[in-house]
Amino acid sequence: MSGSVTIIDLARELKISPSTVSRALRDHPAIKDQTKVMVQELAKKLGYQPNALALSLLYRKTNNIGIIVPEITSYFFSSIICGIQDVLDPEGQHAVISQSNESYETEKKGIDTLLSSRVDGFLISSTFDTTDYSHFEKLRQNNIPLVVFDRDCEGLIADKVLVDDYDGACQAVEHLISMGCKRIAHIAGPKNLSIAEHRKNGYIDTLKKHNIAVDEDLIVQSQFFQMEDGIEPAKRLLSLKDKPDAIFAVNDGIAIGSLSVLRENKIKVPEEIAVIGFDNDPFSSFSYPSLSTIDQPTYEMGMLAARILLKAISSPEEEREFRHEVLKPELVVRDSSRRK
Amino acid sequence: MSGSVTIIDLARELKISPSTVSRALRDHPAIKDQTKVMVQELAKKLGYQPNALALSLLYRKTNNIGIIVPEITSYFFSSIICGIQDVLDPEGQHAVISQSNESYETEKKGIDTLLSSRVDGFLISSTFDTTDYSHFEKLRQNNIPLVVFDRDCEGLIADKVLVDDYDGACQAVEHLISMGCKRIAHIAGPKNLSIAEHRKNGYIDTLKKHNIAVDEDLIVQSQFFQMEDGIEPAKRLLSLKDKPDAIFAVNDGIAIGSLSVLRENKIKVPEEIAVIGFDNDPFSSFSYPSLSTIDQPTYEMGMLAARILLKAISSPEEEREFRHEVLKPELVVRDSSRRK
DNA sequence: CTGTTAGCGCTTTCAG
DNA sequence: CTGAAAGCGCTAACAG
Helix, strand or coil, X not given: CCCCCCHHHHHXXXXXXXXXXXXXXXXXXXXXXXXXXXXXXXXXXXXXXXXXXXXXXXXXXXXXXXXXXCCCCCHHHHHHHHHHHHHHHHHCCEEEEEECCCCHHHHHHHHHHHHHCCCCEEEECCCCCCCCCHHXXXXXXXXXXXXXXXXXXXXCCCEEEEECHHHHHHHHHHHHHHCCCCCEEEEECCCCCHHHHHHHHHHHHHHHHCCCCCCHHHEEECCCCCHHHHHHHHHHHHCXXXXXXXXXXXXXXXXXXXXXXXXHCCCCCCCXXXXXXXXXXXXXXXXXXXXXXXECCHHHHHHHHHHHHHHHHHCXXXXXXXXXXXXXXXXXXXXXXCCC | CXXXXXXXXXXXXXXXXXXXXXXXXXXXXXXXXXXXXXXXXXXXXXXXXXXXXXXXXXXXXCCEEXXXXXCCCCHHHHHHHHHHHHHHHHHCCEEEEEECCCCHHHHHHHHHHHHHCCCXXXXXXXXXXXXXXXXXXXXXXXXXXXXXXXXXXXXXXXXXXXXXXXXXXXXXXXXXXXCCCCCEEEEECCXXXXXXXXXXXXXXXXXXXXXXXXXXXXXXXXXXXXXXXHHHHHHHHHCXXXXXXXXXXXXXXXXXXXXXXXXXXXXXXXXXXXEECCECCHHHHCCCCCCEEXXXXXXXXXXXXXXXXXHHHHCCCCCCCCCEEEXXXXXXXXXXXXXX
């Protein structure tokens, strides 16, 4: 920032006015070619860089988009971010990423910070323990567009891009049933998280549809979504007198953690217990056995959310309809659930 | 941005001057308590948020730090970013992340964009094909601090936080030798990448140190760092008449990809071929067999780089010494290299 | 074709 | 204790 060249520097050097320099740089039609060339050459020579700050202040538009995600270390969220950036970049928009670390307070603080820095809009996937949405409502009151993605905030009025988790879970369980599994367990995700609830509901409803009794013992819960978080739940399932013959895990991380427990206990997968995850994380095709899963269109979700946001930003504030997009996930069968 | 409350709004409402409002909000001693309370209450009521843009323009300091990484989807870089953010956040500094996607052009464009947005400093890990460092030199000429991390730019004068890749490779190969391996192969990383070169050199020198002939056939190269990129190189190694009895892979991704090839070929790991990776990615302890690796202090590297940058930003420009920190990696032995 | 002026939101002298 | 004015870098009327 220190030694940056300004338009005024160029003007002084060339003994013309700043406005002429400004116009010359932006190729304004009412400027002599000769002047343009002169200005542009000097600008290049001195390494002039327009000050985006000044522009943003003037136009009340920063071309910055605030993104708030629970974490960036998972492939799931980082690939969504890639989708977002691939839409924003060509439009000259920039992503400003903030991690909430699954903390409601951090999420709230992130919003305030981004608000202070005057981002033009928000893309948010909320935390586990976000139940109060007033910090999101505030955005709408300030006419700042918000697109919620992946994790639904039920009751919140906003654009939304979600995945049909219920349907994904149904596909997973249908698949296990079609493979002949009778006692299908579910390692559910954290309570109060819409996606986890939907997956669990899909699991339960599919069992019922096939007249399979829902055994509460077969539903255990994981604390988070990492591989190590799958260990405890899997051990609990193995400690049952009447063991399951399949596990539908809330995500691939948990599924991989479970696989390691099954391996330790010399349980054959899929012969004794079949396993299926959710996400199609890259490592799922390299685990042993390779993991069946439900593919989520993360990259597409990011792109779609970003497109909707950009449209909202450039639309007249009134008479906008809120969009509610639901993407379809897709079953990917691999060795962990394939009867041979 | 649209309907934001400004200091002028508050002033008008209270029929006092903007400067008084400004002082009251910043708790200036020369302001009557009564006025302060009045102002602060109205500010709260109307949801006043200081405009960071205006402040940045005024103070010529944005409190934004530009981060440029090859990609964010790998755990390696995303955990470095976490370390960076955990240092920046408490200091009221914000990370602005840009992905170069291993493209020199994108990296250059990223710098220009961030320069335009007037970040106070840069944290950069450069791409494969960055050989020309003039875009980095430019920063120093503009007095914008830069800290290079992980991937060294040899010859560039800048603060650096690196990992001793050479030493890590030595540890890996020493370990394999101590396990009795005689024909140790190396799957090297992309050419022209300092870290990959250093690891390869560590590999070669350790063999020499133990009077083991370096067999060029046993050194193959991977194109990138993903799991699938390990498949081809591993197959090439298996096609040798005289097969290796160990593989030292340039990173965990490649090692995991190799494991899948070995599994397919029913080769026992570690009995027939031992495998060791580099990075200590979370999945490495959940692969089968669990993967021995060299742990890199990614989070610490991010924190240290950020601390050095903040110090550089707040230091007088002259008489700064450039720091050159080299962190030590650490051997983590797991099943893939443990003779039982 | 070019210059002058005002103002985006804020703070900070300098005057009262 | 408070207000008026200037300026951070830039652009867009409005004049010439």
